[in-house]
Amino acid sequence: MPHPGPGPRIVIVGTTGSGKTTLARDLAHALNLPHVELDALNWGPNWTPAPVEVFRDSVQKALSSDAWICEGNYRAVHDLIWPRADELVWLDYPYPVVLRRLLGRTWRRTRNREILWAGNRESIRGQFTPTGILVWQARTHWRLRRQIPARLSHPQHAHLRLSHLRSPEEVEDWFGRRIADARSPN
DSSP states (O other): OOOOSSOOEEEEEESTTSSHHHHHHHHHHHHTOOEEEHHHHHEEGGGEEOOHHHHHHHHHHHTOSSOEEEEOOOGGGHHHHTTTOSEEEEEOOOHHHHHHHHHHHHHHHHHHTOOOGGGOOOOTGGGGSTTSHHHHHHHHHHHHHHHHHHHHTSGGGTTOEEEEEOSHHHHHHHHHHHHHHHHSOO
């Protein structure tokens, strides 16, 4: 059963590089809602993940309000997010689309030496290690595309309104409709 309150509580999922953070940030800004970025809560200095208990506590605190936009796929906190959400947006793009976006993002971040969570930066050399983002994306893309429908089939997730978006154009259309709906008088 969705958590009572004014909502919305939207979780955005999808493979690495699908645009979850960008969509969540833009939607949170447009709707004037908190944006819960799971990567920011998970990653510490030197790409050290937070201990699971600390991560879960941070997520629980971040989701304590009655309305939010959350994005990410962390299994360690799935049970905290999906039951409280009332809507799930699944960015389910073909592999070439996601790979192209991820390569562009990685190039931009490394070229500009963008500072990410806890002062971390991406490096070109680090991308081709077993834990690098490009290797991670290649290893997890198809697995996540199988896992999300399996998770959604569980009865405890029947309350979630699903938006299954398969292209950037579908996301643009959905975003426009979502903002128009939020601004229209009931």
